[in-house]
Amino acid sequence: MDWSYIIxxxxxxxxxxxxxxxxxxxxxxxAMPGLSATMGVAILLPLTFWLxxxxxxGMLLGIYNSAIYAGGISAILLGVPGTPASIASTFDxxxxxKRGEPTLALWINTFYSVIGGLFGVLCLxxxxxxxxxxxxxxGPPEYTMVAVFGLSMMVAVSGKSISKGVFVGFIGMAVAxxxxxxxxxxxxxxxxQFLLIDGFQFVPIMIGLFGIGxxxxxxxxxxxxxxxxxxxxxxxxxxxxxxxxxESKDARKHQSWREIWKAKWAFLxxxxxxxxxxxxxxxxxxxxxxxxxxxxxxxxxxxDLYGEGSEEAxxxxxxxxxxxxxxxxxxxxxxxxxxxxVTAILIGALMMYNYTPGPLLFSEHPDMVxxxxxxxxxxxxxxxxxxxxxxxxxxxxxxLPRSWISVTIIIFSLVGSYAIQNSVFDVIVCLVAGLFGxxxxxxxxxxxxxxxxxxxxxxxxxxxxxTMMLPPGTYSTFFVRPISLVLIILTVLSLFGPSVIKRIxxxxxx
Amino acid sequence: xxxxxxxxxxxxxxxxxxxxSRDFSVSTRPGVPxxAFFPTIISAILLFLSILNLVKYLIAKKKGEVEDPAPIEKAKMLQFFGLVAxxxxxxxxWYFHIGHFILNSAVIFTVVCWLLSDExxxxxxxxxxLGVTIFIYCLFVMFLxxxxx
Numbered sequence: 001m002d003w004s005y006i007i008x009x010x011x012x013x014x015x016x017x018x019x020x021x022x023x024x025x026x027x028x029x030x031a032m033p034g035l036s037a038t039m040g041v042a043i044l045l046p047l048t049f050w051l052x053x054x055x056x057x058g059m060l061l062g063i064y065n066s067a068i069y070a071g072g073i074s075a076i077l078l079g080v081p082g083t084p085a086s087i088a089s090t091f092d093x094x095x096x097x098k099r100g101e102p103t104l105a106l107w108i109n110t111f112y113s114v115i116g117g118l119f120g121v122l123c124l125x126x127x128x129x130x131x132x133x134x135x136x137x138x139g140p141p142e143y144t145m146v147a148v149f150g151l152s153m154m155v156a157v158s159g160k161s162i163s164k165g166v167f168v169g170f171i172g173m174a175v176a177x178x179x180x181x182x183x184x185x186x187x188x189x190x191x192x193q194f195l196l197i198d199g200f201q202f203v204p205i206m207i208g209l210f211g212i213g214x215x216x217x218x219x220x221x222x223x224x225x226x227x228x229x230x231x232x233x234x235x236x237x238x239x240x241x242x243x244x245x246x247e248s249k250d251a252r253k254h255q256s257w258r259e260i261w262k263a264k265w266a267f268l269x270x271x272x273x274x275x276x277x278x279x280x281x282x283x284x285x286x287x288x289x290x291x292x293x294x295x296x297x298x299x300x301x302x303x304d305l306y307g308e309g310s311e312e313a314x315x316x317x318x319x320x321x322x323x324x325x326x327x328x329x330x331x332x333x334x335x336x337x338x339x340x341x342v343t344a345i346l347i348g349a350l351m352m353y354n355y356t357p358g359p360l361l362f363s364e365h366p367d368m369v370x371x372x373x374x375x376x377x378x379x380x381x382x383x384x385x386x387x388x389x390x391x392x393x394x395x396x397x398x399x400l401p402r403s404w405i406s407v408t409i410i411i412f413s414l415v416g417s418y419a420i421q422n423s424v425f426d427v428i429v430c431l432v433a434g435l436f437g438x439x440x441x442x443x444x445x446x447x448x449x450x451x452x453x454x455x456x457x458x459x460x461x462x463x464x465x466x467t468m469m470l471p472p473g474t475y476s477t478f479f480v481r482p483i484s485l486v487l488i489i490l491t492v493l494s495l496f497g498p499s500v501i502k503r504i505x506x507x508x509x510x
Numbered sequence: 511x512x513x514x515x516x517x518x519x520x521x522x523x524x525x526x527x528x529x530x531s532r533d534f535s536v537s538t539r540p541g542v543p544x545x546a547f548f549p550t551i552i553s554a555i556l557l558f559l560s561i562l563n564l565v566k567y568l569i570a571k572k573k574g575e576v577e578d579p580a581p582i583e584k585a586k587m588l589q590f591f592g593l594v595a596x597x598x599x600x601x602x603x604w605y606f607h608i609g610h611f612i613l614n615s616a617v618i619f620t621v622v623c624w625l626l627s628d629e630x631x632x633x634x635x636x637x638x639x640l641g642v643t644i645f646i647y648c649l650f651v652m653f654l655x656x657x658x659x
Contacts, residue, residue: 161566163559163563163566164563166559167556167560167563170552170556170559171519171520171523171556173548174523174553177552181534181545183545184534184537184539184542184545186534186545189527212597216590219590219593220582220590221579221580221582402626403623403626404623404635404638406626407642408642410619411615411639411642411643412646414597414600414601415650419656422656424604427601427604428598428601428605431597431598436516436519439512439515439516442513443513443515443516461548464548465542465547468543469541
């Protein structure tokens, strides 16, 4: 391993600058309710195409980490989660703010998000190399089943209806079928169109689903114009925001380390839970923080205060959001399976730089893996400083007119999708995906399975056909290999387990 | 409505996959599934799931158990279609190289901005959009060497 290259890559001024840029952009995105980390990474991904891998990945990881962190800012000050991952932060954060201690709440958010994030990186560093070494034993049957398991997990946690999740996943698989068949080299559904030979580009679809789709949804569903909404918010939350701005110096007296550090055990439990939850494909910060909040309340000495403005509860949710990133990155880097929607887009980014996530990444490019670890650590350290200095500023961004934000998102989305290969066809694909994303949101369909299916569709197909080419060339291959069999059992359990448990409970209650 | 529309799209995709995968249903290697194998399976599952979702939705609607999202106001619906039409018009202008990136963006997105927020004064939106467009133009054309037009 070339340590001088690693250190130079992580600490070079350009990487630090792009990472800082990503962190500032991520804070803006995270603090704005309605803009998610997924949307931020998707629409800004094309900007990184022309950068050095470490600079581009630094920027994207900066956006990812800081958007998840900054979601807590609006959750604490307004009671509106900036990103879905901060839903649980609203339970206690806004109550701490309303009792006149918004600076304390924001400091808890910054501090615990950072140490939660660092804990996640530590777990990633410890676990990823052994997992990757183990995954080197995988052959085509195991990879087929890993991908199928990934798809099944995404479906199992994707919402109320499993059939809707599976349906959306299969639409993603259908889209992934366009282009040259990975094994036989036959052109499928291309109709002799040159633009379709490589299939649909992943990035314009992502940008459309998460950028344009979200902008359209917000427009259609906003009951009153945003200006009115801001006025309404101002009336309701003026006290909180203005108090926060005025009293920031006074409130500093509340930031005693003892007070903040008393949540250390709850933080540890929440971080461990979140890393595990984050490693499960399809889950994300929202699930991790909700599970952590519930579990920590069960064993906490101050369980009655949970939901009533408990500092410990806020620390738990903030740590959980960012610790989850380490878990999601572990699955993504070692197995090539995205832990959540953002890591799905990061897979696209890594592939763009010719780094294919999976066990081979660890044996072929161990330097790059260490660089990624280093960038994640740098991101968290930078969040500690920028978050502490910039929370006031980012809190004010929530007042920007929604129409301006939406237009910026739309322009970035369209230009970004064009910039991938200088093709207006990608712009049209992005718009169509945006419309479809809007329909999915209106029909209460989850969007996540499409992302996963687009990435895993090709993996399932090529590995399945490779398996069938191996002797004996029958389906029994999947059942006679132990790892593959275990994965089949896990897939069946993840798909049918929840509904079976539900029925058993129902029957017992009767 | 959106739920029905999505399921109908699923049915159409299923039919599309089924019809066109017959073009490559012959395997090039003995014992190996053909290129049509996966599309056919996906088509069958999509067909099943679309019908299942539709039936579930219709039954739930009949029982009054459906929680449809709040309907979009009529005036807003018009604005919505206007917005989508403008976006596609923008893409078409781009596709056929009509006008210039900055000019087209400034005009179309000012209207979009005005549509998105009926209370913001149009000239403020126009100034903002012009600023954003020039910023994005500089970013992509000057720094990233993307040929935008």
